Amino acid sequence: MENLAEKKKAILESTLALVKVNGFHGTPMSMVAKKAGVAAGTIYHYFESKDSLIFELYSYLKQQAIQVVRESQKPDATYQERFFALWFAFYTYYTSNPSVLCFFEQFVNSPYAEKAKSIPSELDELLHAFFEEGINSGQLRPVAPQILSMLAHGNAISLAKVYGIGKLNLATADLELVVQILWDGMSQKTSEINS
Template sequence: MSKKAIVLQTTLELITTQGIAATSLSQIIKKSGVANGTVYHHFKNKDEIITELYLMLTQDFGTVVMRNAPEDDLKKQFTVMWLNLFYYFVNNPLAFIFSEQIARSPEIPQTLKDEARQYYNDIQDYFKKGIKAKVFKSYNTLVMEELFFGNVVSLVKIHENETVKLKEKHINQAIEISWRGFLKDDTIL
């Protein structure tokens, strides 16, 4: 494992537990066992570590949402997308934190934020398709996409909360609630 990889991994762990702002370079250096100068040999500055980490983590974000999602069945596709996103966040806590902090955090440059934004297009396209198919009511697709995304996030937050044990049943309920919100009145559920 290269020194560079060690630094990235260590930073990942620290940010996951403490947040971006609370994570200092000296902490990274101390925890990683890598020398001061070595960090600066591989990264121009602290922000570059964050950025590189961010790119690493969001790289597969675009593909992850649509993975194994059957394009011919809207409901099934919805469920798979929902679960893809949910487990991606559950298994990549940092990606989740980043995704949550992106909007606000001044540490992430706007260009990166915009880049991340594009991954959402797949979700938006999905809703456009659903509306066209007259399965969904013709709501604003940005609103739909954000609510969809927010629903997943809500469940991840429950899952993250150590005091509550989330069962599969609850996840299915959440997906159902999420799905039914978008339906047309006469859609056979």
């Protein structure tokens, strides 16, 4: 990621920043060019079209997210610890990079997402594997991994949005509580106690 041409990166980052404020369609290429400090035509040396730019930005950011998730995982930690680390990795990534969260949310809810579906998502596979492991090792309830993945990820996103809105000060203690809620709900142990 670091060896991207300077300008290409500038274009991607400019797009990211502008989309947060203006949305996809409120962000003309000329605006991206200006912010990136390049000419409009230059963008077309690096990207085939605007759609292509959006898609590449999506991939670029998804790789970043994967990196963040990967780095959060210590091999010698317990599963629960790794779950907590995973959740906080997402939460921290999104709150530290609100424009990324904003971009993702716009992307997945746009017609773009439909076209991107075909591309196999490394991140999805990674999460799928993580939750499958939890189920197989008897630490998570036997629910489809996709569901668990969606619940956990969706939960982190929800919280990051609450934080982003700024109406609430979310202390670390609050967050711990929320993840605990989530873990309690998903873990096999609770399930057994309640039954």
